[in-house]
Amino acid sequence: MESTNKADLPKASEASNNYSMGLLTSLLYDPLNYGYSAQEGETPASSSYQKFLVFILAIGLAFMSTIAVRGLLDTRSEKDSTHQQLLQQVRSEKAQNQRLLEEVEKLEEEVKTAATADIPLPQVSQELLAAAHLTPVAGPGIVATLSGGSSESSDSNIQDQDIRVIINELWRSGAEAIAINGIRVGPRTPVRTAGSSVLVNFQPIEGPYTIEAIGPANDLNRGLTQGSTGTYFSALYSQYGISLSATKSSKLNLPAMRVPQINTEKINVVTEEKK
Incomplete structure (x- = not known):
């Protein structure tokens, strides 16, 4: 039997070291797939x-x-x-x-300055005052007289509309100024019936009613006696005895129109300082 020399046999410690180094190398270069690659051969x-x-x-x-x-x-x-x-x-x-x-x-x-400035008011011409019926006037024209019927019936009484028909016709025929029983009237003067009386510019008057008009006398007379106005008063005379007559006048004197006064006792003028 041959004898074996201990020097020829590999040492156990050296084999173990080689295996450990292999594992470290595999883990270092393939840390994730080392086990799987070794198992499947991938x-x-x-x-x-x-x-x-x-x-x-x-x-x-x-x-x-x-x-x-x-x-x-x-x-x-x-x-x-x-x-x-x-x-x-x-x-x-x-x-x-x-x-x-x-x-x-x-x-x-500027408004404040103008309001406090002592500026004289302009003079108003007489023609403007006459056109506004605010000054007495004189001139030729006609005088119309309107009388009620003799019957005791209320239909024989003169109504405000009868006077308005005359006034409107006179303005339409060229009248420049009109007065009723001495009260100056304008195109917008109110004429109303109040019982048996008639109110002209809020003043009561009694018949017979005298209506004076300054203007072209022939045109004014023709307007009252002919056309629709003449027919209207002809019917009133036939049915109720209400008569209308007109005569020319060479000179009529009419007063200025009365402007109603406004009560200002309770009115306080508001100035800029009081606002």
Whole structure:
């Protein structure tokens, strides 16, 4: 039996060290797939593909981020432009309002100055006063007399509408001034019936009624005796005995129209200081 030299046999400690170094190397270079690769005999995946994929994803993310940032910047730029336009409009409106306020204040000062100034009133011409029936007048014309019927019936009494028919016809025929029983009237003077009397410019008068009119006598007389007015009074005379007669006059004197006075005892004039 041959004898074996102990020096020729591998040492147990050296074999154990070699195995440990192999495990460390596998864990260092293939830490995830070492066990699976050893079991199935597969080769670990290359890290180059993973790096390429990560690179592509990074480029895509950077591109999308750039687009998003640019969109935000464009939107902000548009908002800033709109904001600046609105600010400009507001400044313009404020300036316009300020100019208007200054103009209003200037006009108010002018009004105050004019109100406190001692400015003489202009002289009113006599022609204007005569046209307004506010001054006595004289001239040729006609005198019409309206008398009620002799019957005791109320239909024989003269009504306000009968007098208004005469007045309207005289104005239409060219009358320049009219008076009823000495009361000067104008185109808008009220004539109303009050019981058995007639109110002219709120003054009661009794019949017979004398109506004086200054103007072209022939035209005035023709207007009362012909046309619709003549027919109207012809019917009144036939049915109720109401008569109308007219004569020419070379000169009539008519008073000024009375202007009703307004009671101002309770009126307080409001001045600028009291407001």
